[in-house]
């Protein structure tokens with residue numbers, strides 16, 4: 001199915017049923033958690049503007065991706081709870097819209113970092129997570145299971161779906177389940193990667209692990225039965241919505257500007273594909289000259305990029321730099337960890353969040369990027385050469 005090029009038929013849109021077309025094809029894409037690979041075809045629905053992974057609604061994909069979750073190893077890198085700006089922003093919104101004594105459920109709670117941060121802000125709240133991951137001792141009460149409304153005999157005041165919906169080709173069964181376990185008037189918090197920001201920054205955020213990509217317009221349309229009380233657009237789309245009383249959700253109604261959203265997505269995906277090739281060529285040229293490649297950020301984005309770029313790197317020296325990481329070496333590939341890059345290094349920014357990448361770019365400049373003799377590559381929008389000049393007359397990768 002995925003041997004063709006962009007523009008090829010990508011099957012039916014999971015939301016509205018219209019015929020969709022491939023907008024981006026990444027052959028042999030990698031998972032963060034293992035060396036397994038698979039072609040990744042990103043489809044665009046011309047009618048409603050939904051962007052999704054073609055074939056992600058098949059049993060074949062389910063079997064493949066289950067492997068990624070089984071190999072998940074998120075517990076070792078960070079202190080608990082992880083106080084990233086993203087986590088803090090989510091916990092702030094949740095606390096602001098929740099009752100002081102809320103019964104809070106997080107679906108896909110992983111270690112429970114968000115729940116712990118919510119509990120700090122709402123000491124009177126009770127917290128519960130549900131997640132199939134098989135970590136050791138979890139610091140918050142957690143049901144080890146895939147979420148199903150039948151697991152619960154009572155309802156919750158607040159339900160959290162943080163970085164969950166993007167893993168489903170069709171978000172509606174999960175949203176209906178979350179609605180079922182919520183009290184009328186209860187709060188649903190959800191966040192997903194922000195498609196418009198991803199395309200704007202030509203960010204490397206199209207992943208085998210992600211089945212769906214949302215603009216605010218499409219996400220709003222996918223939430224009948226809820227009233228949105230707060231929507232924030234940053235690297236993530238963050239939504240706080242109240243459950244409206246009454247019957248279950250109505251049918252999906254495509255947003256009025258669906259065709260415009262679709263055209264913006266198609267154009268953005270084409271630019272990303274061109275810039276990605278230009279960036280990979282710059283990386284390969286640096287490695288071929290024997291220069292050191294320093295991966296800035298040593299978490300999931302790094303892992304997937306490293307697996308993909310291994311053949312490009314040849315024998316060049318390599319290291320990681322990550323302010324939040326401890327230890328002499330990063331744990332998956334054993335690359336040495338360094339505190340600062342040196343002249344002649346190429347610093348590759350490893351994040352798929354546009355906000356995080358902006359902070360990393362600023363930090364890379366402090367660490368010697370450009371004039372300090374360190375080249376900086378931001379996938380896939382900017383390349384700053386080691387002599388301080390950019391690629392051509394601008395820092396644009398040429399898309």
Ligand SMILES: [Zn+2]
Pocket residue numbers: 013014015016017018045046047048049050
């Ligand atoms: Zn559609």
